[in-house]
Amino acid sequence: MLPWLAGAGAALVLALALVGPLFAPHDARAQLGTAYGGPAPGLPLGTDALGRDVLSRVLCGGRRMVLTAGTATVLTSLVGGVAGVLAGLAPVRVGETVQRLFDVLAVVPPLLLVLVLAAGFPGSGPATVLALALATAPFSVRVLRAATARVVTTAYVETAQARGDSALRVARYDLLPNLAGTALTEAGLRLVASLHLAATAGFLGLGGSGAEPDWGRMVSENLAGASLVVVPFLVPTLLLVALSVCVGLLADRFAGAEAAG
Template sequence: MTTVMTRGPRPLPAGPGATRRRPPLVIGAGALFIVLLALLGPMAAPHSPTAQLGAPFQQPGGEFLLGTDVLGRDVASRVLGGGRTIVLIATAATTVAGVLGVLAGVLAAMVSRRLGDFVVRVIDALAVLPALLLVLVLAAGFPGSVAAVVVAVALATTPFSTRVLRAAAKTVLSSGYVEVSVARGDSKWAVLRHDVLPNLAGPALMDTALRLVASLHLTATAGFLGLGRGGAAPDWGRMVSENAPGASLAIAPFLVPALLLVLLSVCVGLLAGRLADMVGRGTA
């Protein structure tokens, strides 16, 4: 008589986030560092970011930690002062687009189908226009205006938020607990306040994170094209375009702002993807 030894069941992981908890923390720390660098950097700048202090494209070292740019300005000071505008414009545009998306999406979901389709078609008229063209037209019409860039970026991203949040709101409205609320005579305002909006928080947060990535790209592109604040003001996107022709003479003025833009977009994008996974598991 032989005894057959069988292997016991494999131990289950501690939880769905056990193997994924560390990477989001690292990514979040990276994104937070770059955001803090952008917001607080101007206070740590060793020189004026607009003053011409040396010869163009000096190599890093001595008084200039990262060298000088195409006009002899301190690159380190311009890097420290050039991210605040991008982060603030992208955040403001995302906030405006999020509010408009929630309002239009919920309105289109709660009214009659014909009226809801009309609202979506009106919003979709903005989506027909290329986002970059919209930014160019508004920024060129109001030269030097940061508000124009904010409005342009917000209008370029609002149609997508509206469609996503309308679909999410229609799903909530078709759920059983909303039908019970309507059956017992609750007003539309009560249904909206107590049933729809609380259950839209997750999808709205996920959509906001995704739109922030798009807003960062459009804002950096606007800076690269010289739109928004005046030409002397530091801007990571503008620094890339200004110093690209002299990259063979000094790489830091071109490479450092480009790397910061890439790292910020990648970190925010990965966090948005992680947030989408969490919301998807929560609603599954």
């Protein structure tokens, strides 16, 4: 039951983030009332710190963050997956060298890396994506390298090699299918990490124009007035938490099923 609930919760939040702008009743950047106004006709969730419609900003504030985190996760999975598999197949010294090259990035705190690139290229979405990918790639390389080294030593891979199967055939039919579960689980964990970093970048006002709605920025903008009106601060916070928890539960469940299998 829990995986179904987690999947439904993640799908609901993702759908809200991606198609929400189509249903926004007002311009998310327009001032429509007084600061921290309560619910009113046409403004069911009230207004934020600058008198903008909270509902419209919630509906429009998730798309960029989700797309940024998702794109960074795909990029991390591609780079980390290829590098990790090659490092696992290569001789030990070569694999260690590849791993150490990525470990250099792991030394830098992820948030610092995001701050440097996002602040260096203000308003640049690709810079934020690159920062998130660089911050999370070293962990993917390490996990997939270890998984590849484990699969390579199994009997069915050794049997395939002994009967003369080509390296491409072994990789396609024996190696990659047995790495798919680990890769998907790792991608789920990297997505959660990317969501956290993307939300943090928004909270700090990085990665986009200050007028554009962003769930992370909404938390920052309305934090000072949380004692007056909690909705502008609470709604984006709950959406961020719900998405991260649901994706994390799915990744954990998938990892548990893979280990049991």
